[in-house]
Amino acid sequence: MEEELAAIRRWEGTVKALVDWDPVGARQRREQCGGGPLSGWSLGVKDIIDVQGMPTRCNVDFLPETPAREHAGVVGRLLSLGAFVLSKTVTTTFAFLDPGVTRNPWNPGHTPGGSSSGSAAAVACGMVRLGLGSQTMASVNRPASYCGVTGFKPTYGRLPVSGVFPFSPSVDTVGFFTRGVADMQQAAAALLGEPAAGAPGRLRIGLAPDLHTEPAEDIMLRALSEAGDRLAAGGCQVSTIALPKECAAAYRHHFDLIAAEGARGHAELMARYGDRYPPKLRALLLEGEGVTPEDLDRIQEHRRSLTVSLSGLLEGVDLVLSPSAKGAAHRGLAITGDPRFSLIWTYMGVPR
Numbered sequence: 001m002e003e004e005l006a007a008i009r010r011w012e013g014t015v016k017a018l019v020d021w022d023p024v025g026a027r028q029r030r031e032q033c034g035g036g037p038l039s040g041w042s043l044g045v046k047d048i049i050d051v052q053g054m055p056t057r058c059n060v061d062f063l064p065e066t067p068a069r070e071h072a073g074v075v076g077r078l079l080s081l082g083a084f085v086l087s088k089t090v091t092t093t094f095a096f097l098d099p100g101v102t103r104n105p106w107n108p109g110h111t112p113g114g115s116s117s118g119s120a121a122a123v124a125c126g127m128v129r130l131g132l133g134s135q136t137m138a139s140v141n142r143p144a145s146y147c148g149v150t151g152f153k154p155t156y157g158r159l160p161v162s163g164v165f166p167f168s169p170s171v172d173t174v175g176f177f178t179r180g181v182a183d184m185q186q187a188a189a190a191l192l193g194e195p196a197a198g199a200p201g202r203l204r205i206g207l208a209p210d211l212h213t214e215p216a217e218d219i220m221l222r223a224l225s226e227a228g229d230r231l232a233a234g235g236c237q238v239s240t241i242a243l244p245k246e247c248a249a250a251y252r253h254h255f256d257l258i259a260a261e262g263a264r265g266h267a268e269l270m271a272r273y274g275d276r277y278p279p280k281l282r283a284l285l286l287e288g289e290g291v292t293p294e295d296l297d298r299i300q301e302h303r304r305s306l307t308v309s310l311s312g313l314l315e316g317v318d319l320v321l322s323p324s325a326k327g328a329a330h331r332g333l334a335i336t337g338d339p340r341f342s343l344i345w346t347y348m349g350v351p352r
Helices: 002-015 023-032 073-080 117-125 141-147 181-192 218-233 245-265 267-276 279-288 293-314 340-348
Strands: 042-046 084-089 130-135 150-152 173-178 204-207 237-240 319-321
Touching: 002 117, 023 084, 042 073, 042 117, 073 084, 073 130, 073 181, 084 117, 117 130, 117 141, 117 173, 141 150, 141 173, 141 340, 150 181, 173 181, 204 218, 218 237, 218 319, 245 267, 245 279, 245 293, 245 340, 267 279, 293 340
Parallel strands: 042 084, 042 130, 204 237, 204 319
Antiparallel strands: 130 173, 150 173
């Protein structure tokens, strides 16, 4: 834990990744952690996820300060594997696009992405070994890309979302950050109850540069191409694949879906505190009030149809390599970046 404390002293004043940082409490939790495959791993928990004895703030000042009565399901599972909660981490407001205070560790003048901004930045700085986040659009994959760490959004439903403040239950997914792939393999294997993957064989990799939204920037497309070249040089079979044209409708459908489900979940809070909601989130929730049950039925049918189409395409590859964001992290802290380049995979709940 001393390495984490040194990193916090060095970086937290600039990066601002942690919520209610309490070094005494962190030490006590470290001393109480048990054995297991993640024994002694420090954990940063996105502040929409309950930790027993700590309030869940969601980056607003109008929720009750009452400490959570029990751990979120995924937190409890991590603690049973030997990890300990070092700190809560900053989230965008209710895990949408309105940013929190966290800055990009590589250049504080740029966004770290969102919504799991604090978890990604804390991992990048070495403040925690494992960052816990969530993804409703691109809230793990995009900040992982911007902060230069490994992000993993599991298949929808593989891990419990109990104790996680909901946004859109049809797509909300718990995810993780580590500084490298080896740590992620170990953590994922422990959490999912599966053996850690060994050295890959001759993987069949499908490059998907076109996600049927506006094109990624040249810097991202070059990075994608160079990654494909390195994988091919390492013995993988790399080819370009074309995603189904039905993907183009996914972006509007996804925003309508989360707007409608978000409006339903936030109805009581909006009625009381609507004037204190940040602009992007408030606009989305108001828009969601106009999404009809018939609209939602059409969206869910499109999701099912697109999943079938994509499954046929993916039978010929072992994995897909695609842009995780439009380009490099944006300069300035007013926006967290375009979520569409990871949204398509969240919409379909993959990987399966």
